Amino acid sequence: MRILLALLCLNANRPVPPARIINALWSGNPPRTAATALQVYVSKLRQQISHADAGNTVITTDSSGYTLRTDSCASLDLTVFDFLTRRAQQVARAGQAREAASLLSESLRLWDGAALADVRGTSTMDAYARQLEERRNAVREKRMEIELSLGRHSQLIGELYVLLEEHPMWENLYAYLMIALYRSGRVPECLAVYHALRRQLDEDLGMEPCTRLRELHRAVLAREPWLDHADSPLSAA
Incomplete structure (x- = not known):
């Protein structure tokens, strides 16, 4: 039931x-x-x-x-989540980054563990669970980008390490972590994160990190100026 x-x-x-x-x-x-x-x-x-x-x-x-x-709308967490994320998109487009970050954080606090954890096991429910997880991950990424643009890099480092324990192949998280570490003055650790991922991808899949991460690694080695500015677009990576 x-x-x-x-x-x-x-x-x-x-x-x-x-x-x-x-x-x-x-x-x-x-x-x-x-x-x-x-x-x-x-x-x-x-x-x-x-x-x-x-x-x-x-x-x-x-x-x-x-x-x-x-x-x-408040009867179901899912409808509240969707409402908050839509509202965050609206205020972000209006240039209200702090409010957008707050709304996205509030939407993510509605989650408690994996989606549909107690009703998985059938193809239908597993598909719904994957869909929900992808929606949560998209919100996570958007929040990370906004938080970095607000200069909150130091506060993100611990959270990113925890997420990478759960999702060790999520390359975008490595990009956010590298930038957060670099802006926190932890450049050797930033480079170590990249090399750890590169080694893992090579051993497990026989492949290199994505172009975005390779370019970010090159930018870190060159200490490119944009890395020091919170308002630089992350697409520069």
């Missing part, structure tokens, strides 16, 4: 066809009684929602499928 709830939440205020739900619940190999079982699950979920303090959230049924209807 947690998979059913997750699927409806991911598609809040949009109908989900029974066939898609059945495929998610039984990984494409449903029993003959799947349609009846789904009706039972929906009935039980309706009862739980009605007993919970869920505002005006209800599950409706029509020819298109089942819909989790909620009239409040």
Whole structure:
């Protein structure tokens, strides 16, 4: 039933066809009684929602499928996350970098561990989880860029090291970490980060770091002036 709830939440205020739900619940190999079982699950979920303090959230049924209807943006973390990231994009375009960074940080604090961690295991839910993780990662990168543009490089270093423990092949994170270390006066450590990645890529995949990182490494060796200026576009790397 947690998979059913997750699927409806991911598609809040949009109908989900029974066939898609059945495929998610039984990984494409449903029993003959799947349609009846789904009706039972929906009935039980309706009862739980009605007993919970869920505002005006209800599950409706029509020819298109089942819909989790909620009239409040704050009812689901995902809708709050999307609202905050859209708002951050708006204020960033208006030149309000500090507010954009604050909004992105607030949106990321809504996360607690991996996406859909307790309902993974089927192809459908794994695909949704990957999609959500990619959205979070895009927000992480945008926040890093804004924080660096605000001169907050020292505060990012510890966070970047932790993220790289979780994502050791995420090359953009290495670029942000190298810049943060360089601007913090830790040039040898900056170069060591690059060489550690280069060695890992060579041993594991037989390849070199991406062009962006190679150019950044060259810029660090040459101590190019743009590296010292927080407002320099990171595309210079």
